[in-house]
Structure formats: C-alpha cells, structure tokens
Amino acid sequence: MTHQHTSDPHHFETRAIHAGNTADPLTGAVVPPIYQVSTYKQDGVGGLRGGYEYSRSANPTRTALEENLAALEGGRRGLAFASGLAAEDCLLRTLLAPGDHVVIPNDAYGGTFRLFAKVVSRWGVDFSVADTSDPAAVQAALTPRTKAIWVETPSNPLLNITDIAQLAGIARSAGVRLVVDNTFASPYLQQPLALGADVVVHSTTKYMGGHSDVVGGALIVDDAELADELAYHQNAMGAVAGPFDAWLVLRGIKTLAVRMDRHSENATRITEMLTSHPRVSKVLYPGLPEHPGHEVAAKQMKAFGGMISFQVKDGEEAAVAVCDRAKLFTLGESLGGVESLIEHPGRMTHASAAGSALEVPSDLVRLSVGIESADDLLADLQQALG
Numbered sequence: 525m526t527h528q529h530t531s532d533p534h535h536f537e538t539r540a541i542h543a544g545n546t547a548d549p550l551t552g553a554v555v556p557p558i559y560q561v562s563t564y565k566q567d568g569v570g571g572l573r574g575g576y577e578y579s580r581s582a583n584p585t586r587t588a589l590e591e592n593l594a595a596l597e598g599g600r601r602g603l604a605f606a607s608g609l610a611a612e613d614c615l616l617r618t619l620l621a622p623g624d625h626v627v628i629p630n631d632a633y634g635g636t637f638r639l640f641a642k643v644v645s646r647w648g649v650d651f652s653v654a655d656t657s658d659p660a661a662v663q664a665a666l667t668p669r670t671k672a673i674w675v676e677t678p679s680n681p682l683l684n685i686t687d688i689a690q691l692a693g694i695a696r697s698a699g700v701r702l703v704v705d706n707t708f709a710s711p712y713l714q715q716p717l718a719l720g721a722d723v724v725v726h727s728t729t730k731y732m733g734g735h736s737d738v739v740g741g742a743l744i745v746d747d748a749e750l751a752d753e754l755a756y757h758q759n760a761m762g763a764v765a766g767p768f769d770a771w772l773v774l775r776g777i778k779t780l781a782v783r784m785d786r787h788s789e790n791a792t793r794i795t796e797m798l799t800s801h802p803r804v805s806k807v808l809y810p811g812l813p814e815h816p817g818h819e820v821a822a823k824q825m826k827a828f829g830g831m832i833s834f835q836v837k838d839g840e841e842a843a844v845a846v847c848d849r850a851k852l853f854t855l856g857e858s859l860g861g862v863e864s865l866i867e868h869p870g871r872m873t874h875a876s877a878a879g880s881a882l883e884v885p886s887d888l889v890r891l892s893v894g895i896e897s898a899d900d901l902l903a904d905l906q907q908a909l910g
C-alpha cells in the first residue's frame with residue numbers, strides 16, 4: 525500500500541477519476557471492485573498480500589478511496605470513515621488530551637458543535653466559540669492550552685467565509701493546528717492544505733458522494749507523523765468506511781468537478797432571483813459582491829458552490845411555509861447531492877444549537893442547489909415564495 529500522492533502531476537479532473545483507481549490486477553476490471561471481505565488468506569504466518577490482514581485495518585476498496593482523497597486534497601494521506609462525525613471524533617481523540625482547548629467557529633455544523641459541547645467536553649476538553657471570519661477574535665480566543673483552531677468555510681448554514689491562509693499564519697505562530705472542514709466547498713473549489721491548513725475534514729456524505737446515497741467521512745493530512753497517528757487511531761477506534769460505502773464515494777468523486785461547476789452556476793442564477801424577490805429580506809451567498817466574505821472567497825475558492833441561505837421577510841412561520849410549499853426542492857436535511865434540497869435550519873439541522881452561541885436566525889431557509897434545470901428550480905422557488 526502506498527499513500528504518497530503529493531507528486532501526482534495531473535489536473536484535478538484527471539486525479540478525481542484516476543487516483544487510486546488502478547485496474548484490478550486479477551481481472552483488469554477498470555473500476556476497483558467492492559472487496560466485501562473481512563479477512564485475508566496469509567501466505568504463511570505473517571505473509572500478507574499487499575499488506576491486507578483484516579478489513580478494519582485496511583481494505584482494498586477503502587485504500588482506493590483513501591489514495592484518491594489524498595490526491596484530491598494534495599495531502600500525503602487520506603483516511604476514510606463511517607461518517608463525517610466519526611472522522612471528527614477520531615481527529616479530536618488523536619489531537620487532544622484532558623486539559624486541552626480548541627477554538628471553534630460561532631457558525632459550525634450543528635453536529636460538530638454537539639460533539640464538542642456534549643461529548644468531548646465530558647473528557648476534559650474545553651472550547652471557546654469565536655467568529656473565525658475575524659482574525660482578531662480568533663487571536664483573542666487562544667489560550668496557552670489551545671491545541672487547535674477549527675474552521676468551516678463556507679460555514680453551515682450562514683455561509684460565512686474565513687480566510688484560511690490568514691488563520692494558518694495565526695495557528696503557526698501560536699504553535700496550534702488549523703483544522704478546516706471543507707465539506708461545503710469540496711477540494712474542487714478549495715484546497716485548504718495548500719493554503720496552510722494542517723488537517724482537512726470532510727463529510728463525504730455531501731458533495732464528495734454527491735448522490736444522497738451514502739454516509740461517510742474523511743480526514744486528509746500532509747504531515748507524515750500526524751498521518752501515522754491518525755491511521756493508528758482509525759484502526760484502534762474502528763469507525764472505518766465499509767467497502768461498499770467507500771466504493772460509492774469513489775464513484776461519486778469521478779464527477780465532482782462537473783457537478784460543482786453546475787451547482788455553482790445554478791446557485792448563481794437562483795441568488796439573482798432571490799436578491800430581487802419582495803418576500804426575501806437577505807440572501808447569504810459568498811458569490812454576491814455585498815457578502816462580507818466575497819473578496820476572500822473569490823481569492824481562495826474556484827467558484828462559490830451550491831449552498832445558499834436566505835431570510836424570509838415575514839419571520840419564522842413564513843420561512844417554514846416556504847419550505848413546506850417547495851416541491852422540486854425536497855424538504856430534507858443534508859446537502860450536496862444532485863437533487864435540490866430545502867430546509868429550515870433552526871428547526872432541523874441546527875436544532876441542537878438552540879439557545880447556544882451558535883443559534884441560527886429563525887427566519888432562515890437553507891438551499892442545497894442541485895444540478896437540475898435552473899429554470900425548473902427557479903419556477904419552484906417562485907411558487908414556494910408565493
């Protein structure tokens with residue numbers, strides 16, 4: 525098994541299709557088979573074929589995905605997990621010990637916040653909430669016990685933008701690690717390791733898988749020592765991606781570049797409609813020139829992605845009604861699939877942040893804009909807004 529891909533000379537679109545996807549040595553199958561197996565015949569005691577001994581430790585389908593993930597994020601090593609939160613849990617238990625402290629964003633994925641607030645905190649790990657789009661606020665939140673700064677950009681669901689390169693500078697001078705949750709952008713739109721981050725986190729459930737048919741997570745790092753520590757914990761804790769789930773993510777990634785282009789184009793057309801709609805008070809999308817993070821997003825992202833949030837003029841009940849009336853936009857949690865989704869974060873994805881510093885506005889609606897016809901999507905939203 526090799527995990528070295530920092531030298532892959534190909535462009536992103538090519539790496540997405542070919543990295544890790546070598547033809548099956550036995551049959552020549554051009555797609556890596558689903559190695560639905562737990563254990564491997566040894567050629568004499570300890571005589572492992574290709575390093576495989578037990579599928580929690582390594583499985584060839586998962587290896588294919590992990591090599592692909594490393595190549596796409598430009599890291600030395602990728603690790604695939606059963607979910608995004610399983611990846612986060614492995615990362616936190618690898619990096620932190622009781623007494624340590626983490627700076628987390630005031631606008632994080634609800635499940636990430638819950639992991640810190642309800643789970644990790646019980647093990648003596650402390651955290652502070654900061655507006656990570658404001659470098660001074662992050663600097664002020666650092667303590668001598670801080671081990672990591674956690675960033676989500678664009679953030680969920682407020683689409684705030686954090687300057688990754690700037691925070692990497694702050695993290696480096698403080699001697700702490702910068703973790704970037706790159707789920708919303710995907711490596712096609714944004715490359716955190718190249719901007720100075722130490723760890724990239726993904727919920728591969730979202731854009732990487734891209735078809736709303738799998739739950740998965742990933743960590744990608746370039747530091748060899750950290751890679752080994754994470755791989756050790758991945759095996760020791762065991763929340764790995766199963767072979768079929770790994771295969772589905774690997775399959776989804778092949779079209780990531782074309783999908784992200786279309787998600788971004790469709791989202792741009794929808795924001796044009798929403799910004800001039802009389803029932804919409806505010807549109808949150810980093811592609812809009814008036815978005816406070818627009819310049820940073822334009823600098824660190826290739827396009828602005830498929831996620832849009834907006835506030836409805838008449839308040840919470842009106843926002844809920846828009847979600848209920850949408851037809852083509854399916855009412856549901858999650859995001860990043862080819863089909864468009866709509867949701868009310870306050871009552872759905874971010875309900876667990878109610879009453880905390882991460883509570884979201886009650887009149888907020890979040891869209892995951894799919895890759896259907898933009899005309900059909902616009903018509904559906906217009907009828908839903910009434």
Ligand SMILES: *Cc1c(COP(=O)(O)O)cnc(C)c1O
Pocket residue numbers: 607608609610633635636676680705707708726727728729730739740741
């Ligand atoms: C969904 C999501 C997660 C959690 O991933 P799961 O696969 O649901 O465990 C983490 N971060 C972000 C930004 C997400 O959208």
